[in-house]
Amino acid sequence: MAPLVNEHASILQNRPVGPGLHLLQLHMPVIARQVQPGQFVHMRIPGREGHILRRPFSIYDSDPEAGTCEILYQAVGSLTSYLPSLQEGEVEAIGPVGRTWSALERFREGSATRALLVGGGVGAAPLHLLARRLSEARLPFDVVLGAQTRDALVCLPRYERLCAAAPACSTDDGSFGFAGFCTPLVEERLAKGCTADGNPYDYVAVCGPEPLMRIVCGQAEAAGAYCELSLEKRMACGVGACLSCVVETVHGKKRSCVDGPIFDSREVVWA
Amino acid sequence: MTRKPRETSVRLAVDLGGLPMANPVTTASGTFAAGREYADFVDVSSLGAVTTKGVSLNGWEGNASPRIAETPSGMLNSIGLQNPGVAHLIECDLPWLAAAGAKAIVNVSGHSFREYVEVIEALEAAGTADAYEVNISCPNVDAGGMTLGTDPASVQTVVSLCREATDRPLIVKLTPNVTDICEIARAAASAGADALSLINTLLGMAIDARSRRPVLARAVGGLSGPAVKPVALRMVWQVHQAVDLPLLGMGGICTGTDAVEFMLAGATAVAVGTANFMEPAAAVDVVDGIIDYCEQQGVADVNELIGGLRC
Numbered sequence: 214m215a216p217l218v219n220e221h222a223s224i225l226q227n228r229p230v231g232p233g234l235h236l237l238q239l240h241m242p243v244i245a246r247q248v249q250p251g252q253f254v255h256m257r258i259p260g261r262e263g264h265i266l267r268r269p270f271s272i273y274d275s276d277p278e279a280g281t282c283e284i285l286y287q288a289v290g291s292l293t294s295y296l297p298s299l300q301e302g303e304v305e306a307i308g309p310v311g312r313t314w315s316a317l318e319r320f321r322e323g324s325a326t327r328a329l330l331v332g333g334g335v336g337a338a339p340l341h342l343l344a345r346r347l348s349e350a351r352l353p354f355d356v357v358l359g360a361q362t363r364d365a366l367v368c369l370p371r372y373e374r375l376c377a378a379a380p381a382c383s384t385d386d387g388s389f390g391f392a393g394f395c396t397p398l399v400e401e402r403l404a405k406g407c408t409a410d411g412n413p414y415d416y417v418a419v420c421g422p423e424p425l426m427r428i429v430c431g432q433a434e435a436a437g438a439y440c441e442l443s444l445e446k447r448m449a450c451g452v453g454a455c456l457s458c459v460v461e462t463v464h465g466k467k468r469s470c471v472d473g474p475i476f477d478s479r480e481v482v483w484a
Numbered sequence: 485m486t487r488k489p490r491e492t493s494v495r496l497a498v499d500l501g502g503l504p505m506a507n508p509v510t511t512a513s514g515t516f517a518a519g520r521e522y523a524d525f526v527d528v529s530s531l532g533a534v535t536t537k538g539v540s541l542n543g544w545e546g547n548a549s550p551r552i553a554e555t556p557s558g559m560l561n562s563i564g565l566q567n568p569g570v571a572h573l574i575e576c577d578l579p580w581l582a583a584a585g586a587k588a589i590v591n592v593s594g595h596s597f598r599e600y601v602e603v604i605e606a607l608e609a610a611g612t613a614d615a616y617e618v619n620i621s622c623p624n625v626d627a628g629g630m631t632l633g634t635d636p637a638s639v640q641t642v643v644s645l646c647r648e649a650t651d652r653p654l655i656v657k658l659t660p661n662v663t664d665i666c667e668i669a670r671a672a673a674s675a676g677a678d679a680l681s682l683i684n685t686l687l688g689m690a691i692d693a694r695s696r697r698p699v700l701a702r703a704v705g706g707l708s709g710p711a712v713k714p715v716a717l718r719m720v721w722q723v724h725q726a727v728d729l730p731l732l733g734m735g736g737i738c739t740g741t742d743a744v745e746f747m748l749a750g751a752t753a754v755a756v757g758t759a760n761f762m763e764p765a766a767a768v769d770v771v772d773g774i775i776d777y778c779e780q781q782g783v784a785d786v787n788e789l790i791g792g793l794r795c
């Protein structure tokens with residue numbers, strides 16, 4: 214793994230892209246060069262010194278040549294609601310933290326032949342770099358995206374550019390695609406067992422709200438596919454030292470920051 | 485980028501109850517693991533010492549999640565002293581610290597008097613700890629399940645037993661959750677402690693009004709970070725007046741100035757804890773800040789600061 218850095222990243226852009234959703238573009242050349250799909254940065258947000266802890270955010274996209282990374286974030290609490298007001302200046306980002314999705318390795322060794330990526334809400338962010346790498350390597354994959362409304366499906370255009378077949382979408386309010394949660398779309402694809410060219414999915418990656426991930430993991434396991442998920446736990450250090458972020462697994466407690474955030478679904482012991 | 489403090493002509497070396505430290509700064513137990521996780525940021529050999537995460541005999545599972553909550557200028561934790569046991573520390577962590585050239589203060593925990601002694605005996609047999617910091621903030625069966633660090637008689641017993649088990653520097657870490665910290669400090673001193681460290685975390689709580697639930701799974705947890713600094717300073721100052729032992733001060737230290745304040749209040753050395761989470765090279769920043777202060781104030785030897793408060 215690449216050594217961690219605490220990079221002083223200048224804010225290039227920080228703009229609203231959907232309901233409560235913002236896209237933050239940062240100049241952080243070291244992390245941009247080294248980041249692997251699914252990894253995250255542990256970010257110190259200036260100007261709110263009473264909030265002493267950093268916040269973890271996945272890397273949504275990176276451009277190693279330009280030295281930039283993008284983060285797609287949702288305003289859910291104190292710092293993510295304050296962050297949109299930062300239009301210039303610097304944040305500090307420890308990264309790239311965590312393990313990457315094993316999809317590319319699995320394709321290389323032949324244990325994966327077709328992948329299904331499932332993103333719920335901002336959970337679509339940590340899957341995007343994976344989709345890009347799969348697409349660049351011309352490996353077969355499909356995407357299922359779920360969101361509350363049509364406006365919240367902000368990742369869709371980028372995924373459309375990467376995917377051979379249009380991503381299957383669902384919205385809670387039915388304003389776009391399937392009306393309801395995205396799990397029936399996943400079920401449908403896994404149950405069909407094969408797609409147009411006859412390849413069953415043998416690899417599933419999911420990120421989103423925990424109840425969604427739990428269902429998708431069950432669906433994938435039932436279909437005999439290897440499944441990975443990206444967990445979100447509260448973090449203090451973000452480097453593996455404090456044991457704030459532990460996850461219950463069949464091998465005992467693991468740190469989600471550095472032993473995850475990506476876990477094998479069969480390893481996770483759900484609460 | 486791995487950092488170490490800048491060069492200076494200021495004499496930074498201190499003696500913490502028989503533990504020689506190249507500078508007065510160590511890490512606070514539980515915030516720095518055994519150093520390896522921070523090795524990309526900090527040259528651990530450039531610190532006065534590394535204080536390791538609390539270790540028990542056979543390891544503990546720790547508490548349920550959520551284990552942390554952010555609070556104004558601080559945080560609560562209820563990690564529950566999760567650790568893999570002393571054998572793992574001896575086999576994996578202490579050799580790494582030794583190879584890196586760092587001094588190791590091993591923080592020792594136990595659920596019974598006997599467990600503290602057994603942990604120290606295991607470490608003595610391995611011979612790789614430079615000093616011990618005995619955490620008396622653990623719930624203890626021999627103290628009727630309550631935190632033994634709140635009862636002077638229990639403190640005296642456990643410190644005496646640990647004292648018999650080792651000739652190495654023995655630091656006793658005090659809990660602030662007591663009525664009179666000086667009374668506990670005197671009990672530890674009379675039982676043979678070489679130094680005292682303070683403060684451990686202050687018992688606190690956070691509530692989510694919307695869900696009407698505690699934020700932490702265990703409801704209560706230990707408060708740390710800048711929010712506790714005034715309490716920690718007050719306690720270091722009081723204990724410095726009450727006992728004639730060197731003190732390792734901690735609680736919210738983020739900068740060199742914070743560290744100097746603790747030394748003026750009576751601390752011989754300081755530990756950087758929660759600040760590591762804010763800035764991974766915080767311990768180096770604190771040493772640099774002490775150097776800045778000394779150079780600006782014409783202090784040739786950092787020992788001049790200890791207890792130098794003008795009242």
Ligand SMILES: Cc1cc2nc3c(=O)[nH]c(=O)nc-3n(C[C@H](O)[C@H](O)[C@H](O)COP(=O)(O)OP(=O)(O)OC[C@H]3O[C@@H](n4cnc5c(N)ncnc54)[C@H](O)[C@@H]3O)c2cc1C
Binds near residue numbers: 253268270284291444
């Ligand atoms: C590995 C990882 C990657 C993440 N990637 C993204 C991302 O790409 N985009 C995005 O919008 N969000 C992401 N998150 C979640 C993000 O970190 C939290 O939304 C953020 O920390 C909330 O900060 P706040 O100050 O706004 O919230 P607070 O005011 O601190 O809390 C508001 C709510 O958010 C919850 N929360 C606080 N900290 C975390 C945390 N570390 N993880 C999950 N929930 C938390 C709290 O329990 C509370 O319910 C990620 C989290 C992890 C662990």
Ligand SMILES: Cc1cc2nc3c(=O)[nH]c(=O)nc-3n(C[C@H](O)[C@H](O)[C@H](O)COP(=O)(O)O)c2cc1C
Binds near residue numbers: 512683
């Ligand atoms: C996450 C966390 C874990 C801790 N674990 C231990 C421990 O294992 N043993 C111990 O004696 N103190 C432990 N502490 C207490 C610290 O060592 C220190 O006494 C306290 O946090 C005050 O210093 P600070 O404000 O600089 O963090 C822990 C603190 C934190 C925040």
Ligand code: FES
Binds near residue numbers: 451454455456457
């Ligand atoms: S956040 Fe500290 S160990 Fe994961």
